[in-house]
Amino acid sequence: MRKLLIVTLVLLFVATALFAGGAQQTTAAARPVGGPLDPYEPPLTVTTWRGLNNRTYVDGQSFEDNIWTRAIEEELGIVFDYVWTAPQNEFAAKINTSLAAGDLPNILTKLNLEQYYSLARVGRLAPQNALLEQFDIGEVRKYLDFGDGVNRRMMTIDGEVYGWGQGPQVMNVQMFSARNDWLDNVGRDMPQTYEEIVDVLYAFTNEDPNRSGRRDTYGLGASAAFLGGGMPLQPYFALHKSYPEIWLEVGNQLVFGSTTPATKEALASLRRFHADNVMSPEWPVFGAWSEAPDEVARGRVGAAFVPQWWHNWGGVTQTVMENPGMIWEHVFPRGVDGDYMKVPVTAQVTSINAVNSSFGNPEVLVKLYNLHYMKRANPETADGDFHTIVTADGGRVSTFFYWNDFFAAHAVDTNPLLSREVIHALETGDTSRLNPEAMGYYNGAVEWLSGEALTAGNDGPYGNYRSFGPGGSNDLAWFMLDNGHFIIDAFQGAPTRAQAQFAGDLRSMRNELFIQMIVGELDLDAGWDQWLRYWENNGGREWTEQVNEWHRNR
Numbered sequence: 001m002r003k004l005l006i007v008t009l010v011l012l013f014v015a016t017a018l019f020a021g022g023a024q025q026t027t028a029a030a031r032p033v034g035g036p037l038d039p040y041e042p043p044l045t046v047t048t049w050r051g052l053n054n055r056t057y058v059d060g061q062s063f064e065d066n067i068w069t070r071a072i073e074e075e076l077g078i079v080f081d082y083v084w085t086a087p088q089n090e091f092a093a094k095i096n097t098s099l100a101a102g103d104l105p106n107i108l109t110k111l112n113l114e115q116y117y118s119l120a121r122v123g124r125l126a127p128q129n130a131l132l133e134q135f136d137i138g139e140v141r142k143y144l145d146f147g148d149g150v151n152r153r154m155m156t157i158d159g160e161v162y163g164w165g166q167g168p169q170v171m172n173v174q175m176f177s178a179r180n181d182w183l184d185n186v187g188r189d190m191p192q193t194y195e196e197i198v199d200v201l202y203a204f205t206n207e208d209p210n211r212s213g214r215r216d217t218y219g220l221g222a223s224a225a226f227l228g229g230g231m232p233l234q235p236y237f238a239l240h241k242s243y244p245e246i247w248l249e250v251g252n253q254l255v256f257g258s259t260t261p262a263t264k265e266a267l268a269s270l271r272r273f274h275a276d277n278v279m280s281p282e283w284p285v286f287g288a289w290s291e292a293p294d295e296v297a298r299g300r301v302g303a304a305f306v307p308q309w310w311h312n313w314g315g316v317t318q319t320v321m322e323n324p325g326m327i328w329e330h331v332f333p334r335g336v337d338g339d340y341m342k343v344p345v346t347a348q349v350t351s352i353n354a355v356n357s358s359f360g361n362p363e364v365l366v367k368l369y370n371l372h373y374m375k376r377a378n379p380e381t382a383d384g385d386f387h388t389i390v391t392a393d394g395g396r397v398s399t400f401f402y403w404n405d406f407f408a409a410h411a412v413d414t415n416p417l418l419s420r421e422v423i424h425a426l427e428t429g430d431t432s433r434l435n436p437e438a439m440g441y442y443n444g445a446v447e448w449l450s451g452e453a454l455t456a457g458n459d460g461p462y463g464n465y466r467s468f469g470p471g472g473s474n475d476l477a478w479f480m481l482d483n484g485h486f487i488i489d490a491f492q493g494a495p496t497r498a499q500a501q502f503a504g505d506l507r508s509m510r511n512e513l514f515i516q517m518i519v520g521e522l523d524l525d526a527g528w529d530q531w532l533r534y535w536e537n538n539g540g541r542e543w544t545e546q547v548n549e550w551h552r553n554r
Contacts, residue, residue: 036366036370044077048106049094055402106355106359109353111353113349116494125356143164162354170481174235177303177328179326182217186203203219204218218279229289230292230304230307230313231296241342245344258510297314297318311473316328347489348489379432382435418437419477420478423472425442448461509531
Protein backbone atom coordinates (compact mmCIF):
# COMPACT_ATOMS: atom_id res chain seq x y z
CA MET A 1 0.00 0.00 0.00
CA ARG A 2 2.85 2.39 0.80
CA LYS A 3 4.30 1.82 -2.68
CA LEU A 4 0.95 2.59 -4.31
CA LEU A 5 0.61 5.78 -2.25
CA ILE A 6 4.04 6.96 -3.36
CA VAL A 7 3.27 6.26 -7.01
CA THR A 8 -0.10 8.02 -6.76
CA LEU A 9 1.42 11.09 -5.13
CA VAL A 10 4.14 11.33 -7.75
CA LEU A 11 1.59 11.17 -10.57
CA LEU A 12 -0.57 13.75 -8.84
CA PHE A 13 2.35 16.15 -8.62
CA VAL A 14 3.31 15.44 -12.24
CA ALA A 15 -0.19 16.36 -13.33
CA THR A 16 -0.37 19.58 -11.25
CA ALA A 17 2.98 20.86 -10.04
CA LEU A 18 4.50 20.49 -13.48
CA PHE A 19 2.31 23.29 -14.79
CA ALA A 20 3.21 25.48 -11.86
CA GLY A 21 6.84 24.57 -12.25
CA GLY A 22 6.82 25.55 -15.90
CA ALA A 23 7.34 29.20 -15.12
CA GLN A 24 10.48 28.30 -13.20
CA GLN A 25 12.10 26.62 -16.18
CA THR A 26 15.03 28.40 -17.72
CA THR A 27 14.73 28.24 -21.49
CA ALA A 28 18.19 28.23 -23.04
CA ALA A 29 18.63 30.60 -25.95
CA ALA A 30 18.30 28.54 -29.11
CA ARG A 31 21.47 28.03 -31.13
CA PRO A 32 21.49 27.63 -34.91
CA VAL A 33 20.82 23.95 -35.44
CA GLY A 34 22.64 23.25 -38.72
CA GLY A 35 22.43 19.76 -40.18
CA PRO A 36 22.06 16.36 -38.48
CA LEU A 37 25.75 16.25 -37.49
CA ASP A 38 26.72 19.92 -37.54
CA PRO A 39 28.13 21.32 -34.27
CA TYR A 40 26.50 24.13 -32.34
CA GLU A 41 28.51 27.34 -32.57
CA PRO A 42 29.06 28.69 -30.00
CA PRO A 43 28.77 25.49 -27.92
CA LEU A 44 25.36 24.68 -26.46
CA THR A 45 25.14 23.98 -22.73
CA VAL A 46 22.56 21.31 -22.02
CA THR A 47 21.33 20.52 -18.52
CA THR A 48 20.49 16.98 -17.53
CA TRP A 49 20.72 14.55 -14.63
CA ARG A 50 22.84 11.45 -14.47
CA GLY A 51 23.24 8.25 -12.47
CA LEU A 52 26.58 7.16 -11.06
CA ASN A 53 27.97 3.70 -11.80
CA ASN A 54 31.12 1.94 -10.67
CA ARG A 55 32.77 1.96 -14.07
CA THR A 56 36.45 1.55 -14.84
CA TYR A 57 37.94 4.54 -16.65
CA VAL A 58 41.21 4.48 -18.54
CA ASP A 59 43.95 6.85 -17.39
CA GLY A 60 43.14 10.45 -18.24
CA GLN A 61 39.37 9.86 -18.40
CA SER A 62 36.64 10.16 -15.81
CA PHE A 63 32.90 10.26 -15.27
CA GLU A 64 32.69 13.89 -16.44
CA ASP A 65 35.46 13.77 -19.06
CA ASN A 66 35.83 10.68 -21.25
CA ILE A 67 35.92 9.52 -24.84
CA TRP A 68 32.18 10.01 -25.29
CA THR A 69 31.81 13.41 -23.60
CA ARG A 70 34.83 14.67 -25.56
CA ALA A 71 33.37 13.54 -28.89
CA ILE A 72 30.02 15.09 -28.03
CA GLU A 73 31.66 18.41 -27.22
CA GLU A 74 34.21 18.41 -30.05
CA GLU A 75 31.94 17.15 -32.83
CA LEU A 76 28.51 18.45 -31.81
CA GLY A 77 29.40 21.46 -29.67
CA ILE A 78 27.33 20.13 -26.76
CA VAL A 79 28.48 20.60 -23.16
CA PHE A 80 26.58 18.92 -20.35
CA ASP A 81 25.71 20.62 -17.08
CA TYR A 82 24.49 18.07 -14.54
CA VAL A 83 21.75 19.49 -12.35
CA TRP A 84 22.35 16.53 -10.06
CA THR A 85 23.97 13.12 -10.01
CA ALA A 86 23.01 10.16 -7.85
CA PRO A 87 24.06 6.57 -7.21
CA GLN A 88 22.01 4.06 -9.17
CA ASN A 89 20.15 2.88 -6.08
CA GLU A 90 18.95 6.45 -5.50
CA PHE A 91 18.51 7.52 -9.11
CA ALA A 92 14.81 6.67 -9.56
CA ALA A 93 13.88 8.40 -6.29
CA LYS A 94 15.77 11.54 -7.34
CA ILE A 95 13.88 11.62 -10.64
CA ASN A 96 10.56 11.33 -8.81
CA THR A 97 11.55 14.21 -6.53
CA SER A 98 12.43 16.41 -9.52
CA LEU A 99 9.17 15.52 -11.28
CA ALA A 100 7.10 16.25 -8.21
CA ALA A 101 8.74 19.68 -7.94
CA GLY A 102 8.28 20.37 -11.65
CA ASP A 103 12.02 20.97 -11.80
CA LEU A 104 13.10 19.53 -15.16
CA PRO A 105 16.44 19.81 -17.00
CA ASN A 106 16.76 20.29 -20.76
CA ILE A 107 17.20 16.55 -21.43
CA LEU A 108 15.42 14.00 -19.28
CA THR A 109 17.07 10.58 -19.28
CA LYS A 110 16.12 7.15 -17.94
CA LEU A 111 12.40 7.88 -17.53
CA ASN A 112 10.05 4.97 -17.08
CA LEU A 113 6.96 4.59 -19.27
CA GLU A 114 4.59 5.92 -16.64
CA GLN A 115 6.67 9.09 -16.20
CA TYR A 116 6.98 9.50 -19.96
CA TYR A 117 3.22 9.29 -20.52
CA SER A 118 2.46 11.65 -17.64
CA LEU A 119 4.94 14.31 -18.78
CA ALA A 120 3.92 14.14 -22.44
CA ARG A 121 0.22 14.45 -21.67
CA VAL A 122 0.71 17.67 -19.70
CA GLY A 123 2.84 19.22 -22.44
CA ARG A 124 6.22 19.01 -20.74
CA LEU A 125 8.03 16.99 -23.44
CA ALA A 126 9.05 18.29 -26.85
CA PRO A 127 7.37 16.49 -29.78
CA GLN A 128 9.86 14.66 -31.99
CA ASN A 129 8.02 13.51 -35.15
CA ALA A 130 9.07 16.45 -37.33
CA LEU A 131 12.53 16.56 -35.78
CA LEU A 132 13.11 12.90 -36.58
CA GLU A 133 12.12 13.48 -40.19
CA GLN A 134 14.47 16.47 -40.44
CA PHE A 135 17.48 15.36 -38.42
CA ASP A 136 17.53 11.60 -37.88
CA ILE A 137 20.03 9.91 -40.19
CA GLY A 138 18.18 6.64 -39.82
CA GLU A 139 19.00 4.92 -36.54
CA VAL A 140 16.15 6.18 -34.37
CA ARG A 141 13.34 5.73 -36.89
CA LYS A 142 14.71 2.33 -37.90
CA TYR A 143 14.63 1.29 -34.27
CA LEU A 144 11.11 2.60 -33.65
CA ASP A 145 9.75 0.78 -36.70
CA PHE A 146 11.74 -2.45 -36.36
CA GLY A 147 9.87 -5.75 -36.33
CA ASP A 148 6.18 -4.98 -36.15
CA GLY A 149 6.71 -1.39 -34.95
CA VAL A 150 5.83 -2.09 -31.31
CA ASN A 151 8.43 0.42 -30.11
CA ARG A 152 6.81 3.26 -32.07
CA ARG A 153 3.35 2.22 -30.90
CA MET A 154 4.39 2.34 -27.27
CA MET A 155 6.13 5.70 -27.68
CA THR A 156 3.23 7.34 -29.57
CA ILE A 157 0.69 9.51 -27.78
CA ASP A 158 -2.08 10.98 -29.94
CA GLY A 159 0.02 10.45 -33.03
CA GLU A 160 3.22 12.04 -31.68
CA VAL A 161 6.51 10.55 -30.47
CA TYR A 162 8.14 12.42 -27.58
CA GLY A 163 11.16 10.24 -26.88
CA TRP A 164 12.59 6.74 -27.05
CA GLY A 165 14.27 4.21 -24.82
CA GLN A 166 14.99 0.51 -24.53
CA GLY A 167 11.87 -1.13 -25.84
CA PRO A 168 10.51 -4.62 -26.49
CA GLN A 169 13.37 -6.73 -27.78
CA VAL A 170 11.76 -8.57 -30.66
CA MET A 171 14.97 -10.33 -31.71
CA ASN A 172 16.02 -11.78 -28.37
CA VAL A 173 15.79 -15.32 -29.64
CA GLN A 174 15.59 -18.26 -27.27
CA MET A 175 16.74 -21.75 -28.22
CA PHE A 176 17.28 -25.32 -27.14
CA SER A 177 20.95 -26.26 -26.82
CA ALA A 178 22.68 -29.61 -26.25
CA ARG A 179 26.22 -31.01 -26.13
CA ASN A 180 27.11 -32.72 -29.41
CA ASP A 181 29.46 -35.21 -27.73
CA TRP A 182 26.69 -36.41 -25.44
CA LEU A 183 24.36 -36.72 -28.41
CA ASP A 184 26.90 -38.96 -30.11
CA ASN A 185 27.36 -41.04 -26.97
CA VAL A 186 23.63 -41.75 -26.66
CA GLY A 187 23.13 -42.23 -30.39
CA ARG A 188 20.80 -39.28 -30.96
CA ASP A 189 20.70 -36.51 -33.54
CA MET A 190 20.10 -32.93 -32.46
CA PRO A 191 16.39 -32.87 -31.58
CA GLN A 192 14.06 -30.62 -33.52
CA THR A 193 10.63 -31.39 -32.08
CA TYR A 194 9.15 -31.47 -28.60
CA GLU A 195 9.03 -35.27 -28.57
CA GLU A 196 12.66 -35.52 -29.68
CA ILE A 197 13.74 -33.02 -27.02
CA VAL A 198 12.04 -35.05 -24.30
CA ASP A 199 13.70 -38.22 -25.59
CA VAL A 200 17.15 -36.59 -25.53
CA LEU A 201 16.63 -35.20 -22.02
CA TYR A 202 15.83 -38.67 -20.71
CA ALA A 203 18.76 -40.17 -22.62
CA PHE A 204 21.12 -37.60 -21.08
CA THR A 205 19.78 -38.63 -17.68
CA ASN A 206 19.69 -42.41 -17.99
CA GLU A 207 22.16 -43.54 -20.68
CA ASP A 208 25.51 -42.43 -19.22
CA PRO A 209 26.21 -39.70 -21.78
CA ASN A 210 29.57 -38.74 -20.22
CA ARG A 211 30.72 -42.40 -20.12
CA SER A 212 31.55 -42.20 -16.41
CA GLY A 213 29.86 -45.47 -15.52
CA ARG A 214 27.75 -43.63 -12.91
CA ARG A 215 24.39 -41.89 -12.73
CA ASP A 216 25.87 -38.42 -12.40
CA THR A 217 24.22 -36.39 -15.17
CA TYR A 218 20.97 -34.52 -15.71
CA GLY A 219 19.25 -33.82 -18.96
CA LEU A 220 17.84 -30.34 -18.37
CA GLY A 221 19.56 -27.39 -16.74
CA ALA A 222 17.50 -24.97 -14.64
CA SER A 223 17.85 -22.65 -11.67
CA ALA A 224 15.85 -20.84 -9.01
CA ALA A 225 15.48 -17.97 -11.50
CA PHE A 226 12.88 -20.28 -13.04
CA LEU A 227 11.58 -18.31 -16.01
CA GLY A 228 14.77 -16.25 -16.46
CA GLY A 229 18.52 -16.45 -15.96
CA GLY A 230 21.02 -18.25 -18.15
CA MET A 231 18.91 -21.42 -18.43
CA PRO A 232 15.34 -20.08 -18.46
CA LEU A 233 12.37 -22.43 -18.46
CA GLN A 234 10.27 -19.80 -20.23
CA PRO A 235 10.95 -21.41 -23.66
CA TYR A 236 9.80 -24.78 -22.34
CA PHE A 237 6.49 -23.18 -21.38
CA ALA A 238 6.34 -21.65 -24.86
CA LEU A 239 6.57 -25.15 -26.38
CA HIS A 240 3.22 -25.74 -24.64
CA LYS A 241 1.82 -22.40 -25.89
CA SER A 242 2.15 -21.05 -22.36
CA TYR A 243 3.51 -17.53 -21.85
CA PRO A 244 3.56 -16.83 -18.09
CA GLU A 245 5.09 -13.34 -18.31
CA ILE A 246 2.83 -11.62 -20.86
CA TRP A 247 -0.80 -10.77 -21.47
CA LEU A 248 -2.62 -12.70 -24.19
CA GLU A 249 -5.69 -11.78 -26.22
CA VAL A 250 -8.28 -14.51 -25.74
CA GLY A 251 -11.45 -13.62 -27.58
CA ASN A 252 -11.97 -9.95 -26.84
CA GLN A 253 -10.31 -10.09 -23.43
CA LEU A 254 -6.72 -9.88 -22.21
CA VAL A 255 -5.65 -12.73 -19.93
CA PHE A 256 -2.39 -13.02 -17.99
CA GLY A 257 -0.36 -15.95 -19.29
CA SER A 258 0.33 -17.40 -15.85
CA THR A 259 -3.37 -18.26 -15.47
CA THR A 260 -4.05 -20.19 -18.71
CA PRO A 261 -4.69 -23.97 -18.94
CA ALA A 262 -1.58 -24.33 -21.14
CA THR A 263 0.53 -23.17 -18.20
CA LYS A 264 -0.86 -25.93 -16.01
CA GLU A 265 0.00 -28.46 -18.73
CA ALA A 266 3.60 -27.23 -18.84
CA LEU A 267 3.83 -27.49 -15.05
CA ALA A 268 2.59 -31.08 -15.19
CA SER A 269 5.29 -31.96 -17.72
CA LEU A 270 8.04 -30.33 -15.63
CA ARG A 271 6.72 -32.20 -12.60
CA ARG A 272 7.40 -35.48 -14.44
CA PHE A 273 10.91 -34.28 -15.32
CA HIS A 274 11.67 -33.52 -11.69
CA ALA A 275 10.25 -36.83 -10.46
CA ASP A 276 12.36 -38.73 -13.00
CA ASN A 277 15.58 -36.84 -12.11
CA VAL A 278 15.77 -35.24 -15.53
CA MET A 279 16.49 -32.06 -13.58
CA SER A 280 18.91 -31.84 -10.66
CA PRO A 281 17.10 -32.23 -7.33
CA GLU A 282 18.85 -29.01 -6.29
CA TRP A 283 17.76 -26.84 -9.21
CA PRO A 284 15.27 -24.79 -7.13
CA VAL A 285 18.14 -23.44 -5.01
CA PHE A 286 20.72 -22.91 -7.75
CA GLY A 287 21.66 -19.28 -8.26
CA ALA A 288 21.14 -18.27 -11.88
CA TRP A 289 24.60 -16.69 -12.16
CA SER A 290 26.58 -18.86 -9.71
CA GLU A 291 25.64 -22.49 -9.12
CA ALA A 292 23.77 -22.92 -12.42
CA PRO A 293 26.76 -22.22 -14.71
CA ASP A 294 28.94 -24.28 -12.36
CA GLU A 295 26.72 -27.29 -13.07
CA VAL A 296 27.35 -26.77 -16.78
CA ALA A 297 31.10 -26.33 -16.32
CA ARG A 298 31.31 -29.47 -14.17
CA GLY A 299 29.75 -31.52 -16.97
CA ARG A 300 26.62 -32.44 -15.03
CA VAL A 301 24.12 -30.83 -17.44
CA GLY A 302 23.86 -31.74 -21.10
CA ALA A 303 21.05 -29.53 -22.39
CA ALA A 304 19.10 -26.38 -21.58
CA PHE A 305 16.75 -23.81 -22.97
CA VAL A 306 18.97 -20.80 -23.46
CA PRO A 307 19.26 -17.13 -24.48
CA GLN A 308 21.15 -16.06 -27.59
CA TRP A 309 24.29 -15.15 -25.62
CA TRP A 310 24.59 -18.73 -24.33
CA HIS A 311 27.79 -19.55 -26.24
CA ASN A 312 29.63 -16.69 -24.53
CA TRP A 313 28.73 -17.83 -21.00
CA GLY A 314 31.72 -18.87 -18.92
CA GLY A 315 30.50 -22.34 -17.97
CA VAL A 316 29.64 -23.11 -21.59
CA THR A 317 32.97 -22.00 -23.04
CA GLN A 318 34.77 -23.91 -20.29
CA THR A 319 33.22 -27.18 -21.40
CA VAL A 320 34.33 -26.48 -24.98
CA MET A 321 37.89 -25.74 -23.91
CA GLU A 322 38.09 -28.84 -21.71
CA ASN A 323 36.58 -31.22 -24.28
CA PRO A 324 38.36 -30.73 -27.62
CA GLY A 325 36.06 -31.37 -30.55
CA MET A 326 32.81 -30.72 -28.73
CA ILE A 327 30.42 -27.81 -29.23
CA TRP A 328 26.98 -26.95 -27.98
CA GLU A 329 24.49 -27.42 -30.79
CA HIS A 330 21.39 -25.25 -30.79
CA VAL A 331 18.04 -25.27 -32.54
CA PHE A 332 14.83 -23.25 -32.72
CA PRO A 333 12.44 -26.05 -31.70
CA ARG A 334 8.93 -27.11 -32.57
CA GLY A 335 6.36 -27.32 -29.80
CA VAL A 336 3.81 -29.88 -28.66
CA ASP A 337 1.53 -29.06 -31.62
CA GLY A 338 4.32 -29.47 -34.20
CA ASP A 339 4.57 -25.75 -34.96
CA TYR A 340 7.67 -23.71 -34.22
CA MET A 341 7.83 -22.23 -30.76
CA LYS A 342 6.82 -18.59 -30.40
CA VAL A 343 9.16 -16.55 -28.22
CA PRO A 344 7.29 -14.23 -25.83
CA VAL A 345 8.26 -10.56 -25.98
CA THR A 346 7.47 -8.48 -22.91
CA ALA A 347 6.04 -5.08 -23.82
CA GLN A 348 8.23 -2.83 -21.70
CA VAL A 349 10.04 0.37 -22.48
CA THR A 350 12.68 1.49 -20.01
CA SER A 351 15.35 4.20 -19.80
CA ILE A 352 13.37 6.61 -21.97
CA ASN A 353 15.09 9.79 -23.12
CA ALA A 354 13.17 12.96 -23.94
CA VAL A 355 13.58 16.75 -24.19
CA ASN A 356 11.97 19.41 -22.03
CA SER A 357 9.38 21.27 -24.11
CA SER A 358 10.73 24.60 -22.85
CA PHE A 359 14.20 23.94 -24.26
CA GLY A 360 15.06 26.01 -27.33
CA ASN A 361 16.92 23.24 -29.19
CA PRO A 362 14.70 20.14 -29.00
CA GLU A 363 16.56 18.54 -31.92
CA VAL A 364 19.56 17.99 -29.64
CA LEU A 365 18.53 14.45 -28.66
CA VAL A 366 18.29 13.30 -32.29
CA LYS A 367 21.72 14.75 -33.02
CA LEU A 368 23.23 12.94 -30.05
CA TYR A 369 21.92 9.64 -31.37
CA ASN A 370 23.28 10.48 -34.82
CA LEU A 371 26.73 10.76 -33.27
CA HIS A 372 26.21 7.45 -31.47
CA TYR A 373 25.45 5.80 -34.81
CA MET A 374 28.50 7.30 -36.48
CA LYS A 375 30.86 6.25 -33.70
CA ARG A 376 29.43 2.78 -33.06
CA ALA A 377 27.66 1.41 -36.13
CA ASN A 378 28.51 3.15 -39.40
CA PRO A 379 31.27 1.03 -41.06
CA GLU A 380 32.90 4.09 -42.61
CA THR A 381 33.20 6.14 -39.42
CA ALA A 382 32.90 3.76 -36.45
CA ASP A 383 35.79 3.63 -34.00
CA GLY A 384 36.31 0.55 -31.86
CA ASP A 385 37.52 2.67 -28.95
CA PHE A 386 33.92 3.83 -28.51
CA HIS A 387 33.06 0.25 -27.54
CA THR A 388 36.22 -1.07 -25.88
CA ILE A 389 39.64 0.48 -25.30
CA VAL A 390 42.60 -1.89 -25.23
CA THR A 391 45.13 -0.48 -22.78
CA ALA A 392 48.92 -0.54 -23.14
CA ASP A 393 49.18 -3.58 -20.86
CA GLY A 394 46.63 -5.52 -22.89
CA GLY A 395 43.67 -4.83 -20.62
CA ARG A 396 40.23 -4.08 -22.00
CA VAL A 397 38.03 -1.25 -20.70
CA SER A 398 34.41 -1.14 -21.88
CA THR A 399 33.60 2.39 -23.04
CA PHE A 400 30.27 1.19 -24.40
CA PHE A 401 28.86 1.75 -20.92
CA TYR A 402 30.09 5.35 -20.75
CA TRP A 403 27.31 6.11 -23.22
CA ASN A 404 24.84 3.45 -22.14
CA ASP A 405 24.85 4.54 -18.50
CA PHE A 406 23.94 8.02 -19.66
CA PHE A 407 21.47 7.82 -22.52
CA ALA A 408 20.84 4.07 -22.89
CA ALA A 409 21.79 2.85 -26.33
CA HIS A 410 18.46 1.75 -27.71
CA ALA A 411 19.57 -0.44 -30.61
CA VAL A 412 18.77 -3.68 -28.80
CA ASP A 413 18.80 -5.62 -32.08
CA THR A 414 22.39 -4.67 -32.85
CA ASN A 415 23.83 -8.17 -32.53
CA PRO A 416 21.56 -9.83 -35.14
CA LEU A 417 22.30 -6.91 -37.48
CA LEU A 418 26.04 -7.34 -36.93
CA SER A 419 25.78 -11.09 -37.44
CA ARG A 420 24.51 -10.58 -40.99
CA GLU A 421 27.61 -8.55 -41.80
CA VAL A 422 29.91 -11.09 -40.13
CA ILE A 423 28.32 -13.96 -42.06
CA HIS A 424 28.67 -12.04 -45.33
CA ALA A 425 32.34 -11.41 -44.60
CA LEU A 426 32.96 -15.06 -43.72
CA GLU A 427 31.29 -16.21 -46.92
CA THR A 428 32.91 -13.68 -49.27
CA GLY A 429 36.12 -12.58 -47.56
CA ASP A 430 34.96 -8.96 -48.01
CA THR A 431 35.29 -7.12 -44.68
CA SER A 432 34.56 -3.64 -46.03
CA ARG A 433 31.07 -3.58 -44.48
CA LEU A 434 32.29 -4.40 -40.97
CA ASN A 435 32.49 -1.76 -38.28
CA PRO A 436 35.09 -2.23 -35.53
CA GLU A 437 32.74 -4.20 -33.27
CA ALA A 438 31.75 -6.54 -36.09
CA MET A 439 35.39 -6.88 -37.12
CA GLY A 440 36.19 -8.16 -33.64
CA TYR A 441 33.51 -10.84 -33.94
CA TYR A 442 34.72 -11.70 -37.45
CA ASN A 443 38.33 -12.08 -36.31
CA GLY A 444 37.25 -14.33 -33.45
CA ALA A 445 35.17 -16.46 -35.80
CA VAL A 446 38.10 -16.80 -38.21
CA GLU A 447 40.35 -17.80 -35.32
CA TRP A 448 37.88 -20.46 -34.21
CA LEU A 449 37.58 -21.86 -37.74
CA SER A 450 41.38 -22.02 -38.00
CA GLY A 451 41.56 -24.35 -35.01
CA GLU A 452 44.04 -22.12 -33.22
CA ALA A 453 41.62 -21.12 -30.49
CA LEU A 454 41.74 -24.50 -28.77
CA THR A 455 45.50 -24.70 -28.57
CA ALA A 456 45.67 -21.10 -27.37
CA GLY A 457 43.10 -21.75 -24.66
CA ASN A 458 41.16 -18.74 -25.83
CA ASP A 459 37.42 -19.05 -25.25
CA GLY A 460 36.40 -15.85 -27.06
CA PRO A 461 36.56 -17.18 -30.64
CA TYR A 462 34.14 -20.03 -29.92
CA GLY A 463 31.50 -17.62 -28.66
CA ASN A 464 32.11 -15.26 -31.57
CA TYR A 465 31.61 -17.97 -34.16
CA ARG A 466 28.64 -19.70 -32.53
CA SER A 467 26.92 -16.37 -31.84
CA PHE A 468 27.72 -14.42 -35.02
CA GLY A 469 28.64 -17.03 -37.63
CA PRO A 470 26.41 -18.94 -40.09
CA GLY A 471 23.65 -20.75 -38.22
CA GLY A 472 24.69 -18.97 -35.04
CA SER A 473 22.35 -17.82 -32.33
CA ASN A 474 22.00 -14.35 -33.83
CA ASP A 475 21.32 -15.91 -37.21
CA LEU A 476 18.44 -17.78 -35.58
CA ALA A 477 17.05 -14.43 -34.46
CA TRP A 478 16.46 -13.56 -38.11
CA PHE A 479 14.71 -16.89 -38.66
CA MET A 480 12.46 -16.08 -35.72
CA LEU A 481 11.72 -12.54 -36.92
CA ASP A 482 11.30 -13.27 -40.62
CA ASN A 483 8.86 -16.08 -39.95
CA GLY A 484 6.90 -14.41 -37.17
CA HIS A 485 7.89 -16.94 -34.50
CA PHE A 486 7.36 -14.50 -31.63
CA ILE A 487 4.39 -13.23 -29.66
CA ILE A 488 4.29 -9.73 -28.21
CA ASP A 489 2.64 -8.84 -24.93
CA ALA A 490 -0.91 -7.78 -25.76
CA PHE A 491 -0.85 -5.09 -23.07
CA GLN A 492 1.27 -2.23 -24.37
CA GLY A 493 0.26 0.63 -22.12
CA ALA A 494 1.74 2.30 -19.07
CA PRO A 495 1.74 0.22 -15.88
CA THR A 496 -1.68 0.28 -14.26
CA ARG A 497 -2.34 1.21 -10.64
CA ALA A 498 -2.97 -2.42 -9.75
CA GLN A 499 0.23 -3.48 -11.49
CA ALA A 500 2.22 -1.01 -9.43
CA GLN A 501 0.63 -2.29 -6.24
CA PHE A 502 0.27 -6.02 -6.78
CA ALA A 503 2.47 -7.33 -9.63
CA GLY A 504 5.60 -7.92 -7.58
CA ASP A 505 3.79 -9.97 -4.95
CA LEU A 506 1.79 -11.91 -7.55
CA ARG A 507 4.88 -12.89 -9.49
CA SER A 508 6.71 -13.88 -6.33
CA MET A 509 3.83 -16.10 -5.16
CA ARG A 510 3.42 -17.53 -8.65
CA ASN A 511 7.06 -18.62 -8.75
CA GLU A 512 6.86 -20.09 -5.27
CA LEU A 513 3.72 -22.09 -5.98
CA PHE A 514 4.84 -23.19 -9.45
CA ILE A 515 8.13 -24.53 -8.11
CA GLN A 516 6.29 -26.33 -5.30
CA MET A 517 4.01 -27.95 -7.87
CA ILE A 518 6.96 -29.02 -10.01
CA VAL A 519 8.94 -30.58 -7.14
CA GLY A 520 5.85 -32.32 -5.72
CA GLU A 521 5.45 -30.33 -2.51
CA LEU A 522 1.97 -29.38 -3.71
CA ASP A 523 -0.56 -31.55 -5.49
CA LEU A 524 -0.78 -30.23 -9.04
CA ASP A 525 -4.56 -29.74 -9.11
CA ALA A 526 -4.74 -28.34 -5.59
CA GLY A 527 -1.72 -26.11 -6.17
CA TRP A 528 -3.16 -24.76 -9.41
CA ASP A 529 -6.47 -23.95 -7.76
CA GLN A 530 -4.58 -22.27 -4.91
CA TRP A 531 -2.69 -20.11 -7.42
CA LEU A 532 -5.85 -19.04 -9.27
CA ARG A 533 -7.52 -18.09 -5.97
CA TYR A 534 -4.47 -16.13 -4.88
CA TRP A 535 -4.38 -14.32 -8.22
CA GLU A 536 -8.06 -13.44 -8.02
CA ASN A 537 -8.04 -12.29 -4.37
CA ASN A 538 -4.70 -10.48 -4.19
CA GLY A 539 -4.81 -7.93 -6.97
CA GLY A 540 -5.06 -10.07 -10.10
CA ARG A 541 -8.72 -9.28 -10.59
CA GLU A 542 -8.10 -5.52 -10.36
CA TRP A 543 -5.04 -5.75 -12.61
CA THR A 544 -7.05 -7.69 -15.22
CA GLU A 545 -9.90 -5.17 -15.08
CA GLN A 546 -7.53 -2.22 -15.60
CA VAL A 547 -5.61 -3.91 -18.41
CA ASN A 548 -8.88 -4.68 -20.19
CA GLU A 549 -10.08 -1.10 -19.71
CA TRP A 550 -6.94 -0.01 -21.61
CA HIS A 551 -7.65 -2.69 -24.22
CA ARG A 552 -11.18 -1.42 -24.80
CA ASN A 553 -10.12 2.22 -25.10
CA ARG A 554 -6.81 1.90 -26.94
